[in-house]
Amino acid sequence: MRLYHSSLLLAGLLFVFSVTISQPGNRAADVTQSNNTLLWRISGNGVRQHSYLFGTYHTRDPRAFQFTDSMVAAFNHCTAFFGELHLDSAVRDFYQHYWSETLLDIAALFTSATSGTHRLAARDSTWEMTLFSKEVELAAGAYPVFLDAWLFRHAELQGKRVGGLEDLATQLKEFIPDSIAAWRRSDLAEESANGGKSRKNHRGLAIRFLRYMQEGQIAFYQDQDIESIEQTFNWAREAHGRKAVEVMLDDRSLGMANRIDSLVQIAPSFVAVGCAHLLGEKGIIAILRKKGYTVTPVHSQKSGATIAHDTARLVRADWQAYPVFHQSATVELPLEPVELPPAARSSGGWGGRLAIASDAGTGVNYFLAQLTLPPHRIITDWPALMQASLAGFADSSTQLTITQVQPDTAAGPNALAVAATSNRLRARLMMRDGQLYLLLAITDTNLAQKGDAERFFRSFRFAPTPASRWEPLAFDTGRCHLQFPSNRQIFLTSSDESNLPQQGAVAVENGTTFTITVEQVPSYQYFQSDSARMVSKIFAIRSQNRASFPTITADSAALVSGFLQLRFAMQADGGGMRGSILRKGTFEYLLTASNPSAMPSQASVDSFLASFQLLPPAPIQWESFSSEVLGFSVDFPGEPEIAEQTNNARRYGSPNDEATAVTFHDMRNGGKYTVGALLLNQYARFLSTDTLFRSEVQGFYSKDSILSSMEIASSNGNVREYIYGQPQNVVATRYRLVQQGRHVFLISYFGSKNQLHDSAVDRFFASFQAHPTSTEQWEMAADKVPQFFGDLLEEEYSGPASTLAERSDVTELLRMEPHHTPIIYSTIDSLLAAGWASEAEEAVAANIITWLEEVNDTATTQFLRERYSDFPSEPLREAVLNTLIALGSRQSLQALSELLQQYQPDGNRLRWLARAGIDSGTTGVMYPGILSLAELEPYQEALYWLTLRALDSNLISLATLAPHRTLLLRNFRNHLAEFVRLNNTQSSENSSAGDEAELNEARWNVRWKLLNLANYLSRLPAVADVDSLLRECAAVSDPQIAAAAAIALLQHGVEVDTGVLQRYATPLENRTWLYRWMLGSGVAEHFPAEFKNPTSFATSSLAEWFEAEDGVPAIIELIAERSIRWKGVVSVGYLFRFTWDSTAARANWSRGLVVANAATQPDTNPTILTDYDALEGLSVDEQFRYFIEVIGE
Known part of the structure; x- marks a missing residue:
């Protein structure tokens, strides 16, 4: 996580500036063996007392902390100390501007724990953030802080005036964001290309490289050998470029020198900067000399002396109690924390606030986070959630020990607390009034011996909870207001690809959490109506909270007022939730009241829900x-x-x-x-x-x-x-x-x-x-060489690697345009005259023919019609038919009709006419002549289907079909006889599985023809020969064929045997289809009475009960749920009951059982079990037992 490495990243960035960038140019004249020292005296130019310039190195290696006697004396002599940055201000600014994502990290971890993941799904393992961790430190006993931070804190403890020559923005504005982004992009790209190995390899290579460099640099730094340091880092000129060096070194050196010029005039100052800034024509020493100062090297031997005492751990004595999170708590810290503004939470994620205090002197980072539950969530087992959340802070290098959750009376009443410890982290997580408070103390070295973390934890105190009262709360988004507890927290969720931002509020009142969210829904609701979306939202809440099956009540009065409203209730492990979801226009309002230990009282919830009102529209600024x-x-x-x-x-x-x-x-x-x-x-x-x-x-x-x-x-x-x-x-x-x-x-x-x-x-x-547009002009250049295509084809694909697929894609590679159309015509004619030389050229020609459908050229239809018989192969002729279909014009479809009648190609072309002819309204031009194809068996099935589509689309009338009435009746009689024959055909003992499959397919094909023709006959006037055929058909043993004929007879006003329809409607999966079939045919009043229970017409989705033909059910109640195996697929079964009468005394409950896909519940097309009838007459307990024991098997 970023928490582990935030201060390390800051340290690493400073390391880049203080060491790894060297001054370009020849500096030999400025650096001699006698000048090899880190300490330089500043005098002259009116300075009353000497000041000193000291070259630092950003490291924790103990060898860098061995100072010369002169350096110690100079440090103690000066009354002011200045580093490149003011340590505390820099760290504060860093977190304020560059580390707000930490809050999102913490929120994501708790969201994962709430969802049962118990781990943060994606930890931040980018290697640039760990380059400067303890793995890079080579010598044993590395100090917990870096040298420049150590000097800054020592100066502070001595009472010196401290400050910085720059601010953090100056150091980061040019280089750091681009560098991090570049490293990250490179890392991710190579990781993707190398199967996830790149990041690990990068990290290892970086650590080895830095170890090699740092070992050499530390030795040079220990010997104060500045010339060797410069030579070692000379590669920076080539690695970063001259412009980068000017921005990141020269410009900064000039700025720091100007600042030093002012500071040394005020007080004797000890100035510590990265040693790379000292030398060269544009270094600080040269600039100060140009300003009139005398800058001389100071030499002395190292005695191992330290500045004040020999401990590397610098504990601040000025710990204070600071209020955090709008004074809802106080905590003691070594410096004032930076409190980040609340970030927009992800949809369904945790939200909250974050405060950070980073003590660079000790290397300990203190994090405090106040976390609020995602909207509409019930947490009934806080201890389990708290332990699971802390477990997410463990990684492969950390052994995390988590304690048991216990009351923490010292922090405040009703508070629970749990702790976690490792060698680098100590954490304490507390809960009070449905909110979590996370305290973290993190370092990258051993934290076990640092008592500051314990002081941090012990000092945390909750402020007294103010008395809450109900008061108005208004949202400008969605224009609404309601009564809400005063201790509320307002939140905003971030938008994503499918959802707009969501506003909301949450508050706890007497143990009950009240929540409202206001959301504007997307434009299109795929698969769902408005009511279906609302039911789906309720089921999503139920799933998130692992609650019982909700009881949903529809508010019929709300529908009259122009909006939908559903009320619901559900229980979860002793707790419960009541709520309401409203849909008004494009806004969805979700209000809930939940309690982890009891179902919220109906009276309090009713008062809360009843206070909701919509506001008048806001003024519009056009x-x-x-x-x-x-x-x-x-x-x-x-x-x-x-x-x-x-x-x-x-x-x-x-x-x-x-x-x-x-x-x-x-x-x-x-x-x-x-x-x-x-x-x-x-x-x-x-x-x-x-x-x-x-x-x-x-x-x-x-x-x-x-x-x-x-x-x-x-x-x-x-x-x-x-x-x-x-x-x-x-x-x-x-x-x-x-x-x-x-x-x-x-x-x-x-x-x-x-x-x-x-x-x-x-x-x-x-x-x-x-705005007006100019007249469009079309270029139709015909003066091109017809052989250009063959020439280009030869040029493009003459190599040995040429493949058929590459050749067929020639239209894209050659970028054909409409002015090539006459050339294409000539090329096709030339190829027809010469014959096809190869299969590849034939495939290319088929591709070109298809391409002609994209061209706005009226000559295409006639050209293809005249040459159809000349194309030597089926793929080319098929390309011609497909192109005529795709053109979809009156002329192209008329040409298609003539070709179908003359040459009788594959009958499936008729089905494909729906792609253009039906949609464009031009199919009718083929009738009635095309009906003559009904005499040919390969065309019958497709022609029947196309004709019905044309009738339904009003593209043709019954009068159009009248000339072919005798033919269609003869076909119907022949199909019926063939169907009876096939049904009476029994498989012999010697029949193979293939023979049986072939027989079933033949039965199905004839059945399909009969169903389509029965639909057609139902539209004809009721005459003796038609009705006689239909009666004969209604007597066959096949329930579907018989039902189709019976419906046709009912449309003619002829009485039918009701047993035919009853037989077809007996299986539940047929009832809805039969009812809709009869409803569309205008004979729904003849639907079998015994099946007129509204349950019979419940559509396939749980959410779509609201779209049943009998209106909106008043109450829907889920009784049971179980994973079952149905038709070879593992799914979820839902046992439910519902009623249209909300009056309990008169409620007539109906029941149903639906199988849904567990991954996409509510399913858009589940299977309704045929075992449904077995539930009739059983009590709820008996139904439940049947559901679990029988269906579950």
């Missing part, structure tokens, strides 16, 4: 936005943000499409305002407005759909407006699509359905103006 580059101007209700977007999956273009979104999230009133500016690929074909909208907006996995659309009269171009969302949701998106040639603008507002046409939203849409 901002005008205009961009010539993006091509539009608009007014936003705030300052928007601009973001580039790339979406290679867009259907209407290629990766060359350009897209930029300008967005404003209204964090106060709610809503997301966006203008997307798109420049379509100039080589792509134009699409209709509806098709363009669907391609851009409609996600394949989203349940949202177009609720309404209308043309808008506008001078901006082709404009259409859409409302997009889910019918049952409280939110939706209002879109306006403006198309001006290749320029497309998508204006949108995502928010409450009730606000889609508010004055602010209307102003936003009305203010949009597209």
Whole structure:
């Protein structure tokens, strides 16, 4: 963790400046053997008493602490001491500006412990932070502090005036951030490339290198051999570059010399700087001499003397009690702590405050952290959590001993404490009123003999807890207020890729923790409705707290008021939680009250929840936005943000499409305002407005759909407006699509359905103006040599390494553009005339044919149609059909229809028409002629399916099919006879598994044809021949085929045997499908009465009970949960009951059992067990026993 190495990093940085950068240039004239000394006397230029300049070395090696008699005398003579930095101020500034991430480290550790991980998932092992640890120290008995810190603290203890020549920012502003970032990037890159070995190798190499260097430098430093030190570090000029040396050495030397010039005039001063700053034409000595000072070397022998006493441990005598964390506690420290501002906590993570005091004189760092629980969490076993959290501070080099958790009455009432010790760390963790207080004393040497840590721990005292009262609390985000305990803590979570920042507050009142969070939800809810998201959030809280199954109650009155509200309750190991989740527009409000030892009282929670109210909208500050580059101007209700977007999956273009979104999230009133500016690929074909909208907006996995659309009269171009969302949701998106040639603008507002046409939203849409665009010109150069393709192909792929895959990718490598289209036509004709020379060229040609679908050239359809029969292989002919389908124009689909009828290729091409023909609305041009293909068996299945899609999309009418009625009826009769024959066919004893599979596949293919044709026949007028066929079909033994025929007869008004539908609906997995099938056919009133229990229609997801056809259940209760193995997959089973009547006396409970994927619960498509019927008539206890004992097996 950073905690171990924070002071070491600071020390290492100073080491870089004081030693490893040498002055470039020839210094031989300035340094002679007689000048080899670390101590220099400063006199002259009006100085009344001598001052001294001393070269230091940033090390803890004992040999560096053996001083000459002259140095000791000079130190004692001076009344002032100045180092490069003021030691305490530098450390304070370092933590304040460069170490705020420490709080995030601690929070992450406690989050891991809360989640049961019991370890910090990713420890900071970057090697640059450990280069200067004790592993680099070579000699035994290394001092706990560095030489410059040792001198500073000794001067302080002697009562000298102390100070620094620079501040920390001066030293770090140029070199350090870039250096750390570069080391980290290099380390991670090599680690990734070498299977995770790079970091370890780097660390070992660095330590060996520094040991080698430091051993030599210490010997030179001990002999005061400055010339040898300079020669050893001469590599810095090449390693860092002249500019870096000027910034990090010369510029700083000049600044320090100017500061020395002022200080020595005031008092005799002992100035200690890195020895690299002393020498050279731009060194401190030369600069002071130019200013008129006499700077002379001072020589004497070393006697092993020390300055005041022979201990290396410098204990400050001025320990004081300091208040921390807004005076909620006090603690004694050797210097005033730096208290960092609270950092935005991660979503679901711990939060808090951090205070740091680093005593550089003793090498001990003191950390204090106040930690608050993640929102909506219940901790019922604080001792286990506290011990698990401290265990996270152990690493491979630390043997950590953790004590038992005990009351700490000395710190304050109701406080628990646990301690942990190692040779480098002592920790104490206390808990009071649901908050943790962490005290750490850390050093990189042996801490066992340092009594300062014990003083630090013993002195910690909680301040008296002030009396709490309930008072109003308002949030500008989400515009709400409520009554909340006065001892609250406000927090903000950090945003991530899928979530916006979340505001909240937490407070403890009489042992109960009250929490509120306000969150603006993302625009799209994949797989889920608003209510489903709310249920999922409740289940997430239940999972985090390992609580019992929640009871969820829907507030029907809230729905009338325009928002959704669910109340819930759950128990957890003797404790419990009650809460409410509300959805109003784009905001989600989650309020909870939890207690670790008892379920919070209903009365107190009701009072808390009832105090919640929404505030009126805040005033809007409109901002005008205009961009010539993006091509539009608009007014936003705030300052928007601009973001580039790339979406290679867009259907209407290629990766060359350009897209930029300008967005404003209204964090106060709610809503997301966006203008997307798109420049379509100039080589792509134009699409209709509806098709363009669907391609851009409609996600394949989203349940949202177009609720309404209308043309808008506008001078901006082709404009259409859409409302997009889910019918049952409280939110939706209002879109306006403006198309001006290749320029497309998508204006949108995502928010409450009730606000889609508010004055602010209307102003936003009305203010949009597209800038005029110039007329587009297309270059269609045809005067190229037709053989250019063959020449380029030969040049690009003549080498022996050429592969078929490389050749087929030639269109990308040659960067084909529309003006190449006539050349491509000529090239294809040339290849057809000459014959295909190789398989590779054939693959390339197929790739080029497919590429033609991207080109805005009306000649492509006719060109491909005329040459279809000339292509010599199936892959090339298949490429032609695929291209005609992808073009999706009336002409291309008409050409496809003619080719299908004339040459009868693979019938699957008909299915692929959904890719373009259905979506673009042009499939109808192929009818009715294409229906003649129904006579051919390979085309029947695909043609039936395509025809139904065309009917459902209103692309064709029944009148279009009338000429082929006789053919379709004959096919239906033949399919029915074939199905009966196959069903009566029994496998013989000699049949193989392959024979049985082939028979089942044949049955399935005929069944599929019958189902599609039955759907078609149900739309025809009720006449004798049709109904006779349907009755015959309803009598077959296959339940699904019989049900399809029965539904068709019901649509014709013909009575049917209800047993047919009952037989199909008996398995639970068929009921929902059958009900929706009959509902869509307009005959839901004939659904079997015995299966009309609302449970039958519960959709697949736990959360989607709210989307059942019978409305919103009032109460949902989970009864049991168990991991089970179902259909070969390990899943989770949930036994539940629910009712639509919240009146207990009249409640008619329904029950269900759902299998869900444990990793993505609630599952979007679980399997409802067929054993459900066995639960009917059983008591809850009997159901539970059945669930555990029977289904669990």
